Amino acid sequence: MSVEGDQRAIRCLVAKVGLDGHDRGAHVISRAFRDAGFEVIYSGLHNAPDEIVQAAVQEDVDVLGISILSGAHNTLIPKIVAGLEEYDAFEDTLIIVGGVIPEKDKEPLREKGVDAIFGPGTPMKETIEFVRENAPER
């Protein structure tokens, strides 16, 4: 009897970490995700890493999208990863980063646990496809 199943939606947290005040990109991606049928939780501007961890854990998101333009990615993102690990949430959360990340920083970020980095000009479709294909099976 199939009483259960099939109410699943991909849940994403779109987060702005740190001090930069530009969230146009975050808005655009939130809308695109929504139109793709995802449930998007947007956390607003100026989040501290522990706030993002709290939201990601409580909302049990499949995908954490971090938008960052300030250049502070090397200090802030590892803090988020560490927080997710603390709550056993790192393993099954897909972490993607959007924004301006210098080429030399990309590999170290991936080693720290970031699954994908999308720079400026990335077609929305590409990001959505990546999420569809890589959102963790739960």
Added chain:
Amino acid sequence: MSTGESENDLVTQLLAGKHRALARTITKIENRAPGYRDLVAGLHEHTGDAEVIGITGSPGAGKSTLVDKLALSYREEGLTVGVIAVDPSSPYTGGAVLGDRIRMASTTGDMDTFVRSMGARGQLGGLSTATGDAIKAFDAFGMDRIIVETVGAGQNEVDIVRTADTVAVLVQPESGDDIQMLKAGILEIGDVFVVNKADMAGADRTVKQLSEMLEGRNDGDDGWKPEIVETVATSGEGIDDLLETFAAHREYLESSGALEEKARARYAEEVRTLLREDAGHLLEDELERRGGIESVVDRIAAREIDPYTVADEIVTPLERCLDAREETPPHR
């Protein structure tokens, strides 16, 4: 955590206070994932201690800001708080932007305020079941206060707030909300009416209108008369009054026996909902075995058979089974 995680483990971890387990439990409830029923069943005996407050009102009335301030006040009293924020989903894509978290600024970073956003996902009637089950998860987890926040726009929302012990309806001054609320039938369900943004011009008028409308409300018993409280959620003004009113309503519920009555009515409704759902699925399967709805519709359209006869044909065997069981009662 994705594999080998039995419902029992999840219940154990939830009861042990693991935030991740609570979050995962609510996800399973929302997704109606395999095993979610066992999960909710396992929680039941650990529930019954939380006080549940429902907050509803039209978009822009300041619900999230008020919820944020309430949560903060409860936290200052040393209580733990669970918040369920329900937002509509797109009927076309199923997608949603669940934006209430942004306004929960006072409590960010505090894990003892657990905010969970839920999308409506176009479930007909199913959302109130999911919300009710999520409340149980929070309750079993040990939350002292649970706040359910939803846009008051229709029957679905009315159903959701019925899962709460105390229902607060938010109104903002001079917005034509009085008429909107009459439409939605929300006037009937509020225990407390909050005129938020009470610093705005026209707040007095709204309070007056509201009290006139509530005068005309026909309550069956003369136990609780709905209260009107004025607040300015952004500044926190009036929050203490509101908390006192909530406490007074709670006191009334407990001393009058209405709380127990409410709970009993909820359990009855829950059982009926589950029965309808299960029986519906059984009958759906039977319909499938008989060639599916399309072929039945073909025959109805061709005037070979009528809908009543079809329903009768499908239900009768079930009826016979149950009758036969009545003659030989099952072992207890």
